[in-house]
Amino acid sequence: MTPTNPALATTFAPPVMEARRWLAGAEFPPDRPLLNVSQAAPVEPPPEPLRRVIAEAAMMRNEAHLYGPVLGNDDLRETLSASWSRFYDHPVAPDRVAITQGCNQAFCAAIASLAGAGDEVIIPVPWYFNHKMWLDMQQIRAVPLCCGPDMVPRAGDAAALIGPRSRAIVLVTPNNPTGAEYPADTLREFYELARAHGLALIVDETYRDFDSRDGPPHDLLRQHGAEETLIQLYSFSKVFRLTGHRVGALITGPQRLAEIEKFLDTVAISTGQLGQIAAEWGLRNLTGWVASERQEILGRADAMREATRDLPGWKLLSAGAYFAWVEHPFDQGAEVIARHLVREAGVLMLPGTMFMPDGEGRQAMRIAFANIDRQGIATLTARLAGFSRNGAANART
Structure with missing residues (x-):
């Protein structure tokens, strides 16, 4: 065998x-x-206007069938950076944005840039199972962080789990699988904890567009050192119903993106063009x-x-x-x-x-x-x- x-x-x-x-x-x-x-x-x-954009691109745009830049098409990176800047009321340059084949790949890329076999990553329990699966496949120990009765984790509990092999803390808000929305103060406490210990804070915001709170759910981008500490993950799959096109995003500092580019070039080369074209159009035209x-x-x-x-x-x-x-x-x-x-x-x-x-x-x-x-x-x-x-x-x- x-x-x-x-x-x-x-x-x-x-x-x-x-x-x-x-x-x-x-x-x-x-x-x-x-x-x-x-x-x-x-x-x-997806809504019919978006499907028409995809169909027209498939028929009329030759580049829709070719490789694109490893970190994503320039227009999508620029449009998302502008959208991200407006939403969080803080400037985010296009060189801090990478486009990935879905948010799962964004998570895998982030972890690949941070940790290797024998390292540890702290994740809340209950966890998103694909996060746990990737850590297991990479022989990275997933350190479980129990949530409170409101299904929100506590930074104080995470502090006791940090060890010499710790590399990152992962949060998902609104949460999969619980639906819990993490308070802004909770996220800031986790950020301060991660930064104090030289860890990355990965915040998966796949369901951000369905948060019940109006306005930005946190102010992490405004914190000192955010380019080095914070890694935000995002998905176009839910917001534009593009699950079959596999388009996600990762927002962090340019230095980390240089490492992430190596990972993306090896596993995918580039995200599918039709999905990127759809996501860029959707950001500009589907706000209502x-x-x-x-x-x-x-x-x-x-x-x-x-x-x-x-x-x-x-x-x-x-x-x-x-x-x-x-x-x-x-x-x-x-x-x-x-x-x-x-x-x-x-x-x-x-x-x-x-x-x-x-x-x-x-x-x-x-x-x-x-x-x-x-x-x-x-x-x-x-x-x-x-x-x-x-x-x-x-x-x-």
């Missing part, structure tokens, strides 16, 4: 793909179709549409909070952006309950065990509610209530 990379072999399977396998052999009658709340991705295509999308998602979050308030036995711990993090009321573990829900309630959601260290998360579930409308949320909670009443698992009293 040919060799297998042990670091890859011991990395857990992709959770969303694993959950989809639970659908094999399951039947969903017309009066109870599957409700899929397992993946945080828009199920609708994005505002409308944000209000719709915030409305769904409100509906999720309201619907779970009277859900027997279930407890909502946090909700925001695309997600709700809940506790189920059963004695059986979350993965067992998740499998039962597919066949007995027609619901596919991810168990908390997929976001936690081994042995943890047995009572937790993640609901990606942004993919269903308000009526779908009402249907979801009705099915969960019916599942509880029918005793499909041994309920805790």
